[in-house]
Amino acid sequence: MNHSDEIHISSTAEEYKKLGGTASSRRSFLALLLSAGAASVGALLSVPLLRFLLHPLVKAKTQASWKEIGSVEDLASVTSPVKKLVKVEQRDGWRKIVSEKAVYVCRDANGHLCTLSSVCPHLGCSIAWHDDKNKFICPCHNGQFTAEGKLLGGPPPRGMDRLESKVEDGKLVVHYQTFKQLVPNKEVIA
Amino acid sequence: MATQPLEPGAFNPWIDRRSGISDRRKGEAESPLGAVLNEPIPGGASLAYVFGSGLLYLFLSQIVTGMFLALYYVPSADHAHTTVAYLTKEVTSGSFIRSIHAYGSSAIVIVLLLHISQTFLYGAYKGRRKLLWLAGCVLFALMLGMSFTGYLLPWDQKAYFATTVGTNILTYIPVIGGPLKSLLRGGAEMGTITLSRFFVLHVFLLPSLILGFIAAHVLLFRRAGPAGPFQGDPQALKRSTEPFYPKQVVFDLLFALVIIGCLGLLAHYLPVALGPKANPSDTHYVPRPEWYYIPVFQWLKYWESGFAVVGILVIPAFVALLFVALPFLDRRPERRPWKRPVSVSIYAFIFIGLGALGGISHRNDLRDPAIAPQLAKQQTDVDAFMKKPFEPELAGVSPFAAQSLSPIASQGKRVFEEEGCIECHGADLSGTPSAPSLLGVGQKHDAAKLRSILNQPTDAMADGGMQPVDVREEDLAALIAFLESLK
């Protein structure tokens, strides 16, 4: 900064002071008041703008929506795992994306219906059920699982992922989720 | 003189020292900030002078709300309506912000008319304020362009049909009218290209022009200085001169506060509605433009025969020219309105005429048995649409979920699932780490090529683990039909 400029400022400041200190201090008090008023109105106005901007972050995650697999009656005969397709709907802002995902309906040790994700916890291939061998085999790296999805052998770090399911109005419904691959414990992605 | 010089450092010492904004240079009467704040207003501050700064405030508000709306808006005929419905019905404060933006355009028209009327009555376009007036006229025209282009963007019934009529008016212009209309629409018909063009005009071109002309308008105003009252003894006016700050600043801020209050209340209690999506095949829709275009709309109705050119082109162009050329036609220094009876009565006549045309149009719409029920029905449609919850647009659908397959293709789909293809290529055909997506495979290969691949996969495929498909001929044919359908 130029040194002579500063001297110049202070000299004019003194000149102004001589002209009337009280009047100008009243003026700067008013300036303060007006700026404060304008700032608070501005802050008030920015509330809806901020809410608008942050909507996609603040909005509660889409609640678990239950997807129908089929009626319990039809599934009553299930002894070994069967593949079923569920329509999964994802919201992306103003769009919705519908896709079909494969799940296996199986019976757990207590004889209840259960649902397994067909996505391999190793690298994400689709696991196939082999009736003749009575086990799940992943076609990619030969990961093997029992009829309940427990890990038998191969590179996968954990067993097949159980999906939340329940019976509603005589229908088996599932909450479709995807899980992180290559980790020993099941972790939800979406 | 009541003017008190602004003290250096009064604005903000930190900023002052680093910008010199309230620093008075040698040879200059005042610092840049001081020149603005100490602008002498002959005859003192007045509520009559608040309209210009009110317009500036409104324009800023339109820029800010417009930018925020663009966070969700997509300018395409497929998505525009969905995105506006989304931000109106789902996004927090969306309806409020859109309403502020929409009502803001009406507010600009109102304040603009007040600003022009004040300038006109005070004779503040005379002398060295001629170019100032011209820059203002350009701003007026640009603003009308903004409201016309913005009206289409929501792509609802009202937007679509009002703009169809609006652009059709261009065809009345001899020779260049037709090509001009096609240029604006980006084709003979209204469509997604039209929407893109209107979007670019509304968001890029017109606002930049407006910013430029606002700069010119303000600069010219700073050069000429405030005109002050239209009458009074020059000596007395000089004695009662006040600086712009603080009184006029307070008046201007109060006016801005009134604008904010009115817009906020309207937007909250009477939010702007969105109608059903534009349906170009609807032949019954009766379009009505925004309220400030209604008088012109009514005027056009009287000129349907061979004289249309006169009514639609010659007379409006003449009036516009008269308006623009006002400072050059009325050159006397006289500013008192009652001493300028001719120009004041023409001005009043035009405004009363426009008001009357608006009234007639409104009355006709209420009375006409062919139109009133249709307008009422349109209103019910809008209300019904607003009540419906937001319906997201279906996107990126997997072919399984979307298409209804032909019988043979759906048999092929079963083969695809049973033969284990699904394991590697994915249940939704989008591929897995071990095999590529099959979406669009029907476009890449024809039936013969698909058959040869299935019988004997290429080396690259075989390396990836693809086995030759060994099924009955009937199933193979079905499988090929299914793959072919994956366009």
Ligand code: FES
């Ligand atoms: S992806 Fe399933 S075993 Fe590797």
